[in-house]
Amino acid sequence: MPRVIDARIDALFVEGPDDGALVNALVKKTLGADLARRPHLVRTREEGGGDAWALDEFERYIANERPGARVGLIVDRDNASNDKWPAVSAMLRRLGMETRDGPTAAGAIVGGRYGVWMWPDNVGHGALEDFVTGIIPQTSIVTYASEACRVAKDEHAAEYDPGDARKAALKVRSLWCDASAAGGYGHLVRNLDLTPTPVSDAFLAWFTRLFLT
Numbered sequence: 001m002p003r004v005i006d007a008r009i010d011a012l013f014v015e016g017p018d019d020g021a022l023v024n025a026l027v028k029k030t031l032g033a034d035l036a037r038r039p040h041l042v043r044t045r046e047e048g049g050g051d052a053w054a055l056d057e058f059e060r061y062i063a064n065e066r067p068g069a070r071v072g073l074i075v076d077r078d079n080a081s082n083d084k085w086p087a088v089s090a091m092l093r094r095l096g097m098e099t100r101d102g103p104t105a106a107g108a109i110v111g112g113r114y115g116v117w118m119w120p121d122n123v124g125h126g127a128l129e130d131f132v133t134g135i136i137p138q139t140s141i142v143t144y145a146s147e148a149c150r151v152a153k154d155e156h157a158a159e160y161d162p163g164d165a166r167k168a169a170l171k172v173r174s175l176w177c178d179a180s181a182a183g184g185y186g187h188l189v190r191n192l193d194l195t196p197t198p199v200s201d202a203f204l205a206w207f208t209r210l211f212l213t
Contacts, residue, residue, distance in 0.1 A: 002212045005070075007039040010211060012072040013058045016048030018167075019074055019119075019128055021186030023207075026135075029189060030204055033212070041211070051075040051084055059091060062114060070113050070211050076127040077103075077118040083125065088116055105199075107206035115210035121199040129166040131203070132185050135194045136173075145173040 014020050020042040024035045035041045045053065058073040075084050088108075089099040097110045103122045109115040120130035136142065146169040152158035153165070160168045174187045194200075 005033060005035070005041055005211050006068075007035075007041040009066045009069040010041055010071070011061055011069070012042045012074065012211075013054045013061070014042055014044050014074045015051050015054050015076065015128075016044055017046060018185050020044045021184050022128065022132060022189060023074070025186035025189035026194075026200075026204070027207060029194070031208065031212070051087075055087060055091060059094070062095070070115075072115045072117070072207075072210050074117045074119065077120070077122070077125055078127060079125050084118060088118065092116065105202055107202070109206070109210055112213075113210075115206060117203060117206050121202065128185070129170060131199065132170055132188065133166065134197045135200050136170075136188055136192050137195060141176065142169070142173055145169045145176065148172060 012023065014023065023042055027033050027035055043057065049057070054073055054075055058071060061069075062071055073088075075088065077084050085103055088103075092099050092108055092110065095110045095114055097108065099108075103118060105121060105123050107115060107117040107122055119128045120126040120134070146165070149158070149160070149165060149168045149172055153160065153162070153168075158168075170185065170188065174184055177188065177191050
């Protein structure tokens, strides 16, 4: 019988609201677990806490020794010049896990109770946007959203940071899906037919092992 999530003690710390919206929508759509009801399993700050906040909160929460709690952490791995793995690896070693061989595609789970996933696939560099891009349909409208954002930036001085080009395109695509709703990654997941990938399957398996087993 599957374990029932107890969000009074269980917790999943993420970098920001985009991560939380994606996880809530994906888990509900694929596993049938409604994480958006109070008390909330997914923990973040409305303005976004970032990876340092998520790492600190994860360790602080575990240190409070809530019996039976399952506690997860999701952060971007980012690029080679800003790799989050060293910080995550050091934290996992403090929890008693050997990390000499590096991260694995299955994510990390310590003692069946504490888990870490790094967007997009643990082993490669990247971010949440790489994961989202992999599971939504790769149609011409996605390409057009990217081009529209590029034109808005290059020719009309759109204010988004150049490093957020993929994020801008995904959110524009979300608004085109339903302009009456607030755009976001959760909105995309709820309203589009997703394409399962080995990475999304691995993420859902990690979530299931940590919180539902």
